[in-house]
Amino acid sequence: MSLEIASASKSFGGWTKHYTHFSEVLNCDMRFAIYLPPQTANGQKVPVVHWLSGPTCTDENFMHKAGAQRIAAELGIALVAPDTSPRGDAVANDDSYDLGQGAGFYVNATRSPWNRHYHMYDYVLDELPQLVETAFPVSGSASVMGHAMGGHGALVLALRNPGRFRSVSAFSPISNPVNYPWGRNALTAYLGEDASAWSEFDASLLMRKATQFVPALVDQGDADAFLDEQLQPETLEAASKVSGYPLKLNRRDGYDHSYYFIASFIDDHLRFHIQHLAA
Amino acid sequence: MSLEIASASKSFGGWTKHYTHFSEVLNCDMRFAIYLPPQTANGQKVPVVHWLSGPTCTDENFMHKAGAQRIAAELGIALVAPDTSPRGDAVANDDSYDLGQGAGFYVNATRSPWNRHYHMYDYVLDELPQLVETAFPVSGSASVMGHAMGGHGALVLALRNPGRFRSVSAFSPISNPVNYPWGRNALTAYLGEDASAWSEFDASLLMRKATQFVPALVDQGDADAFLDEQLQPETLEAASKVSGYPLKLNRRDGYDHSYYFIASFIDDHLRFHIQHLAA
Numbered sequence: 001m002s003l004e005i006a007s008a009s010k011s012f013g014g015w016t017k018h019y020t021h022f023s024e025v026l027n028c029d030m031r032f033a034i035y036l037p038p039q040t041a042n043g044q045k046v047p048v049v050h051w052l053s054g055p056t057c058t059d060e061n062f063m064h065k066a067g068a069q070r071i072a073a074e075l076g077i078a079l080v081a082p083d084t085s086p087r088g089d090a091v092a093n094d095d096s097y098d099l100g101q102g103a104g105f106y107v108n109a110t111r112s113p114w115n116r117h118y119h120m121y122d123y124v125l126d127e128l129p130q131l132v133e134t135a136f137p138v139s140g141s142a143s144v145m146g147h148a149m150g151g152h153g154a155l156v157l158a159l160r161n162p163g164r165f166r167s168v169s170a171f172s173p174i175s176n177p178v179n180y181p182w183g184r185n186a187l188t189a190y191l192g193e194d195a196s197a198w199s200e201f202d203a204s205l206l207m208r209k210a211t212q213f214v215p216a217l218v219d220q221g222d223a224d225a226f227l228d229e230q231l232q233p234e235t236l237e238a239a240s241k242v243s244g245y246p247l248k249l250n251r252r253d254g255y256d257h258s259y260y261f262i263a264s265f266i267d268d269h270l271r272f273h274i275q276h277l278a279a
Numbered sequence: 280m281s282l283e284i285a286s287a288s289k290s291f292g293g294w295t296k297h298y299t300h301f302s303e304v305l306n307c308d309m310r311f312a313i314y315l316p317p318q319t320a321n322g323q324k325v326p327v328v329h330w331l332s333g334p335t336c337t338d339e340n341f342m343h344k345a346g347a348q349r350i351a352a353e354l355g356i357a358l359v360a361p362d363t364s365p366r367g368d369a370v371a372n373d374d375s376y377d378l379g380q381g382a383g384f385y386v387n388a389t390r391s392p393w394n395r396h397y398h399m400y401d402y403v404l405d406e407l408p409q410l411v412e413t414a415f416p417v418s419g420s421a422s423v424m425g426h427a428m429g430g431h432g433a434l435v436l437a438l439r440n441p442g443r444f445r446s447v448s449a450f451s452p453i454s455n456p457v458n459y460p461w462g463r464n465a466l467t468a469y470l471g472e473d474a475s476a477w478s479e480f481d482a483s484l485l486m487r488k489a490t491q492f493v494p495a496l497v498d499q500g501d502a503d504a505f506l507d508e509q510l511q512p513e514t515l516e517a518a519s520k521v522s523g524y525p526l527k528l529n530r531r532d533g534y535d536h537s538y539y540f541i542a543s544f545i546d547d548h549l550r551f552h553i554q555h556l557a558a
Binding site for chain 2: 009010011012013016064065067069070221223252254255256258259260261263264
């Protein structure tokens with residue numbers, strides 16, 4: 001697993017870096033970003049928070065727009081932000097913004113043509129974290145967070161792998177994809193029309209039957225244009241009541257779906273994660 | 280002067296908004312961004328810091344990437360970020376990134392074809408601030424800051440209009456444009472080959488002969504790829520010694536020319552400005 005550095009910029013005393021590497025799982029070249037806080041300069045190992053972005057994003061949006069490096073530097077957290085799908089001319093694609101390149105939905109596709117490359121679930125759960133642990137001064141302590149499609153991805157990762165993540169958080173997550181258009185569209189394409197295959201990628205269904213818990217924080221703006229048609233965080237809240245899941249859902253008056261919303265509350269999320277990462 | 284709102288996103292309890300309007304000075308439609316901190320919600324008038332961006336930027340980059348809203352919300356400062364040139368099919372342009380649309384250099388062009396629209400100096404000094412004061416709950420108290428070409432613009436505005444700005448700051452400013460390629464290229468195109476016309480747009484020449492002072496703060500990364508060939512902040516430092524100008528120049532070890540550098544020190548700059556804005 002060889003890494004090639006694409007850029008490195010000093011940020012808040014640490015470094016925001018972008019790398020390229022060949023992914024065996026995705027069978028293509030990939031980019032990811034990492035923020036290494038100043039505590040790593042003397043070899044100190046720090047915990048990691050993995051960030052999963054929403055559709056149309058790359059490895060850049062979060063590092064550019066969330067303003068997360070400031071608080072990560074203060075708390076001593078490394079941030080890892082992968083791209084949102086496999087990429088390249090040889091990789092299947094679709095003209096719509098919510099399917100194909102830029103919209104891998106963090107699943108392992110089983111249907112042609114997607115199954116050749118679209119294994120983002122395995123990539124963000126295993127291959128990329130292992131690469132990061134091998135190449136950078138990070139401890140084994142990890143949490144996961146994301147936005148929209150990436151909020152769905154983060155919740156599904158933590159719900160299916162409670163021993164792997166100390167905590168999970170999401171901004172504006174797609175909470176019940178089996179029942180709403182973005183989710184149904186992606187799951188149909190990647191996993192096929194048989195909806196019984198979808199339930200392992202639905203945070204609300206997983207949370208409802210959960211028996212092992214990962215502390216979970218969700219923030220949702222009530223001026224989010226996708227709230228009713230796509231996101232439906234109340235399905236998560238209802239599921240948490242069934243299983244007794246430790247979910248804190250904050251509704252934020254007047255906030256929309258943008259990175260301005262994320263930036264406004266990223267401090268809260270990283271402070272939430274460090275409580276569990278440092279425990 | 281009619282304003283049309285293009286977008287509004289709640290940010291840190293305030294609002295990041297983008298507007299379009301017809302500029303009489305530039306003779307074209309323009310966009311600008313404004314951040315209104317939460318203190319304005321109850322009608323309180325707040326001071327303004329004007330931000331001038333570097334070449335290739337629009338009204339979006341600063342609001343997306345600088346992470347300034349957090350500290351502006353805390354301090355009660357409105358932020359205004361104009362586009363970097365006149366825009367549109369009818370506006371003269373050039374294929375290079377450092378001339379024409381996206382690179383107005385904050386001068387009043389006197390040469391054809393640029394003189395028809397390129398009066399960014401008058402736009403950012405007069406027309407836009409007046410529009411902002413008419414339309415938004417801001418006080419008359421203003422400071423100005425910018426990056427690269429915009430750092431040049433901010434310094435020139437303050438040096439030529441010491442009664443208009445309480446303080447000025449810059450990241451990686453083009454400090455002595457009459458002597459370096461970006462500056463010479465832009466000044467030749469916009470003002471003509473006679474270099475005697477250029478001195479009113481050169482921060483180092485203006486600072487050297489200044490007799491009225493505006494407190495000035497400059498930050499410069501020492502890993503900035505443009506440092507020696509384009510920026511040359513030591514010319515500002517030398518000029519400040521001649522006139523006794525109140526300039527604080529910080530050299531920052533390892534930082535480059537990017538918004539990651541700006542984000543790392545934007546708190547310091549806004550805290551510097553509020554000292555003078557609130558006085």
